[in-house]
Amino acid sequence: MPAGTITAIRQQSNDPQRVNLFIDGAFALGISLNTLVRERLAVGVHLDEAGWERLVASEQADQALQKALRQIERRPRSIAEIRRYLQQKGFSEETCAQTIARLRELGLLDDADFASRWVANRRALRPRGVRALRAELRQKGIAPAVIDAALESEDDGLSEGERAEAVARAALPRYAGVADWAAFQRRLGGYLLRRGFAADLIRPLLSRLWQELHPGADGLD
Template identity: 40%
Template sequence: MEHKITALRVQKRNPNRVNVYLDGSFAFGLSRIVAAWLRVGQTLSDEKIATLQAEETREAAYQSALRFLNYRPRSEAELRSKLEGKGFEPSVIDATLQRLVEEGWVCDDRFARAWVESRKASRPRSRRLLALELRRKGISEENIQRAVADLEDTELAYQAALRYARRLEGLDYATFYRRLAGFLERRGFAYGTVVATVRRVWEEIRATHDTTT
């Protein structure tokens, strides 16, 4: 069956959407990008209407994904979970993710590297814990190993300890050790690394104190 477009009206509450009227009655709404080629007087078959609505669904999923990415970078698995939560069908999600990857909006390898660099700069933790965090975000083992390849737990533990040790100034060694060691253990560092790091930081603090008194 053929239907004639009798009106195209921009929605008052959302100027990025257009109401489509067929045969004198409201039929459905479309995003402006999907409705861009439509004209009043044009006829649409039932098949073409179904195609338009499918395209509208794909565009809605794409725009939804871009909004999620606007808050912060996300892995493919995170985006898939978000889109599933919005009720999109698996085929639509697959097509959306493929489009995002092709356009460079999503790249798990880049995401993993950026995640590691961010952690190093703000909240250092062990390679093991960083890898675990990335696995939870759905990053492949190959991308994880590339992201953590150049990391050394000795240096990560030292950087983490330096930040935390500022809170422990003036404490005796036993209390200093207990608190800093506990902190490093929670960050995923092995016992040997923790012991060596606490001793190193304590000795540096004492040396600095001795030179200033």
């Protein structure tokens, strides 16, 4: 550990929010202005081994927080997503936990809010079945109870069958020209399955839509 006295603090040329720290005339570490202020560092301050370790930990915590904030700025994230991201960046479990705790304290990480917004956004812009929504949120690391609460709080008043029909009718122009029932069933049915609707809802819906397209058609086996 480069214990010693801080002899210079110089702003980095490529990042005005960071400085280079020199101890006993030699470069020691690049740190953020946040760390500089938080640790009350200045020329003439002496760092012993414990002080150096505290400084390194403080800088790691600041880097983790800044990286996490940039991820959240791009789009809302779940707690598990941020944890995985920080782990991939090589931060320790302790630093990950501290960063998540700080973001939750600031109100920037909230799985309940994330899940509710996810369901509302999907239902408004990319409708899909409950199974798909549950699977997506599980992949985001959201707890089952939180998923249940989000689905309940963002209830659009439609049954799953009504949602499936709305999605099917929106997609129907793409499949209306399919002249063969088996191909129609396979293609539009596959589309609905991929959007998380159950097979027992899809089959009668496809039959009804096919009959509308081809009145009097039979042989729907």
